[in-house]
Amino acid sequence: LNNWKKTLGGWLFFKEPKKVETFILREDEFDKPDKEKDPGEGKPAGSREETEMKEPGKKRKNETFLLKKTQGQASREEKSERGQEKDKEKKENPQKEEKSEITPELVRNLDFMKKKYFIPSNGDVMIREFKITFKDKVIDAFMIFIDGMTDRKVINDNILAPLMVFSNMDIKGNDELKQFISNRLTPHNQIKIVEKYSDVIDEINFGGCTIFVEGVDAAFTADVKGWEHRGVNRPNTEQTLRGPQEAFIESLRTNTALVRKIVRDEDLVVENVAVGMRSKTPCNILYIKDIANDSLVAEIRTRLKSIKVDYLRDSGELEQMIEDNPYNPTPQLIATERPDRVASMLTDGKVGVAVSGSPFVLMMPITSTDLLHSAEDNFIRFPYAMMLRIVRIISIFFSLLLPGVYLAITNFHQEMIPTDLLFAIGAARERVPFPTLVEILIMEFAFELIREAGIRIPGPIGPTLGIIGALILGQAAVAANIVSPILIIIVAVTGIGNFASPNFSQGFAFRIMRFGFIFMGSLSGFLGITTGLFILGLVLCHSKSFGVPFVSPFAPKTRGSFAADVLKLPLWKMESRPDYLNPKDRYRQPKISRGWTQRGEGEDDDDGE
């Protein structure tokens, strides 16, 4: 409201649009060289939890290294000058100090870390000072970590004990202090030597511990993550009767492992990207290298890297940051908590993005037909899946249009209602004092209230809500002549239709749009409904999901069929991958995928294969 003048001006006056080249997923893009590729692209992520998440740091390091090499002598001459400038900058701007290099003076390092983590105000950041014996010299050192995010046992047994106790043993070899600590005193599988404070902070913030030693101009960081997380459990929002019953959890590496367990393909790439300027939330781009279109992967990588938010907490936030059309009512990505669904979409040529801390993986690009599919569709026989999909399509029409159509028919097209039914509706409405529109709005709003309250209400009082809701919405409203019984049926069928939607976000979209159709239907009957559908159709046809038209494969028409995408074909008939994804490998399976049907050719019919 503060900017109402600007908003009004935006509606009324034309503004020269910025020339933006939108991404369109085209065929054979993978033949072109990929400009966006990372130097480390294609390398699978490390074996343990998010240890290699510091890509930006690494990249900076590599870039500096290359710069040093190419510029050679000249750079060395400039170095001293730059150093002086840096010191100057440090004094002027303490924030930049974080990016500076670690000093060999332990006191200075300790002061910096204390200042950075507000110690002693910060209760969970622990500093443990101790001494190391090296070549008969006693050297001061300290360790810093966040209690609760780290594994105490690993710190005690694999870091502190060797440093404090084993350092007193006889030294063999001529290693310098830095190498000696790294190679002999820290028997832990992931130790890194870092030279910048920023890298140290990144490690500590993500459950690592860091050791500073007097006289060493670097720090030793160890991956000792050990926070609490829940175990892999059954899915909550995408339940199925057949198929795997595992769901993602909040731990990123567990989630990627769950997908790998199903895909079992060395071409599955799990690429690291950090999103969030402050949080540097680890995200993974998942794709199958020899199936997914390179330009699509590059586009997703570009979008993720271009995001400038301070904190990224969940995939829900990321979804809003990377989707093509924020004003499109329907979702343009699928957020799924099922590893088997992710695996299935990856094998189609889609790309996934997993976010640390989120039990939902985002899959993209999608089309409108994907929103009709459920995880179960491939696990049950095709006639059953086909029937379920038809039921879902009908449910969509109910959840979106039923109240609007009811209003349109009762207010404008009464002749459509068979006479007996018309009498029944008339008799039921006889004693209701409100017009149908008000009646519907009362009931729909009451239903929305119950839904929202059902989510917010504490578990033990849940059943009370059910009783109140059923009484108000059902018996009492009818008994008090506030609404007619037929309207209860309409609202109930609309609600059930909405619940039948396999995608939660899509269900939300229909809940909102339903009100639009109620108003359109009440204003001008079927003309209003048609205008509403027309506008919705235009918005959908205009939308793209990562360069793929949202109403593919129907408009534009691509390879694929109504039977395959909307209904369901037998699994052995699903030979090709979705054409609109322009995958590198177009076919899932050969024309004859059931080899046994060819046994003794000519003897048996192949059911049309």
Added chain:
Amino acid sequence: MTGNKVVFGSRESSLFILNFICTQIVLGYPRDMVETAGTAGWIVSIYSTVLALIGFTVIVRLYRKFEGLDLLDIADQALGSAGRIAVGMIFLVYLVYISALVLREFGEDMKVIALTDSPISFIIMFFLVGIIVAAYMGIEAIVRLTALIVPVIFIGFLIITIGIMPYFQFGNILPLLGDGAGAILGKGSLKLSNFSAVSIIFFITPFLRTHRCMKTVGYFTISLAGVFFTWSVYSYLLAFPYPTTIEFFIPIYQMARIFEYGRFFQRIESVFLLIWAASALLYLSGGFYFILYVFRKTFGLEHQKPVIWSFAVLLFTLSMLPPNLTSALILETRYFRNYIWIITFAIPIVLLLIAHGVRKNSKKGGKSE
């Protein structure tokens, strides 16, 4: 990886033009044909289809050397910017005239069929909202939506015409030649104007991939539209006796009214209202988009969005000018449907001939130099 040039496939373009031509079936085409040649109205449909195919063949032959150019580009090449503006203005007037009339007719039809108590301006507003949104979304969205909806519209049309088969009386189309060969060949020739929407092809050439694609779209669309036209008149004539056929001003609605399927589904013509309104919205959206497109291109503007509201107001105002439905129908059938072929077929042919001449001259000039 990127590139924002809009390109349509043959299928989408064909359905887009098909809807453009065939919307007349909903508006009153069958009655118009019956008025032209009596019970031989269906023969007029075939005759005008053949004429349209011939006209299109001539234009396509001349168009061969101008692949990827629309009529305005060709006018610019042949006659300079003055020529482009003149041709642009002629087509602009044509598109505004027919769009305003069709807007009014559809509004009136809706009023007659279902919204008897609503003011006509209120009904027209609904169409306007649809076409304004469509203009903002752009031609890509309109054409894609057409590709989705038009098959449904034609299925609906076939359901109505096949569903009333029990009412067919083959005696209704006798005498076969209706008002006589003179009426068929004479007055029928003017009905070439029913295919005037084919001219939209000459504006979507930049969106089509090749000249071959343009040819395919044109021939396919005219032929299929001819089939639908003929079938609509034929079934209309069979379902109602001749004296009645010239009375109904919304023939397809009357056909839908007699459609009956059991005791429960008796008056389901309102369901067809959905597809008629959809057809109207698609037609008007396409027409409106091309009004803006022609205006932008004629006057060399960079954007067309700033004039959306202005043209919407203009269209609304013009559509409100005829005092009633009958006046609107007279303006359409008596003037537009008889003479508009001059603009949509004759002008492109003349323009292409001039462009050919200019091209030859410039080549000769180039060689002699």
